[in-house]
Amino acid sequence: MATVEKDDWVERLSASGEVRDQAVTELRVILVRGLASTCRNRYDNRVQADDVVQDALIKILDKLHTFEGRSKFTTWAMTIAVRTAMSEMRRRHFKDVSMESLLGDGMRFEPAANEASGDPSERDDMLTKLRELVETSLTDKQRDAVHALLHGMPVEVFAEKTGSNRNAVYKLVHDARAKLRQGFEQAGYKAKDISAVLA
């Protein structure tokens, strides 16, 4: 494994008095510069770097003992800062969106165009299969999570609004996707076929 640049951030941030204050100030400048880029043109620019850098700094100082040196310290700190900023942007963006209004009366599909004509195209066949799989092979919870995702709601926000957590919802959606894929395969459609026709 290549050696990771050795720096004295952890030491200085763990110190006391002026040394620590100086390190915090330097780190803040770096984080703000990086976050300004992160916050630009995402989720309506509702979050400014200055809004979140304080929260990020608190988390970083809190987790200082978990820094393992797998990356540069500033990279590690920036991962925490970016995640803090993204979470806040997502939260604010979807603050007023209720699950009821988002999900409405459930995930619905238009009937395939040629469904009644007796001469369905391949595309119609696949759409009919997709609808059938969504309706029969997914649980209600999986359907809701996939539906919310298709409306642009990030998994993290869905988790927060439904009292779950991001890892669990990611797994829920992933299992749903795997089930749909498996259903297509059992019906003789390969992933590349459905993408070629429907995507």
Add this chain to the structure above:
Amino acid sequence: MSLSKQQIQTLVGLIAATESDDLSCEDCFGRIGEFAEKSLEGRELSEGMQLIQRHLEQCPCCSEEYKALIEALQEINVEQV
């Protein structure tokens, strides 16, 4: 309301891209800094790093955060090396 054509395309894209993924978002987050540095340096990815890549390809949240992280790192690396 019925799904729009675009939503159906998104759904199909998600289905087609589905591969096994042993990582959670937390696992991914724990090593994303290392992954970002390796990617920025154009280094070959170890097996562990390939698992991160696989998670990123399937997880919109982590992938969005990763893109933002890369932008932020590029921004700070311009001056601080």
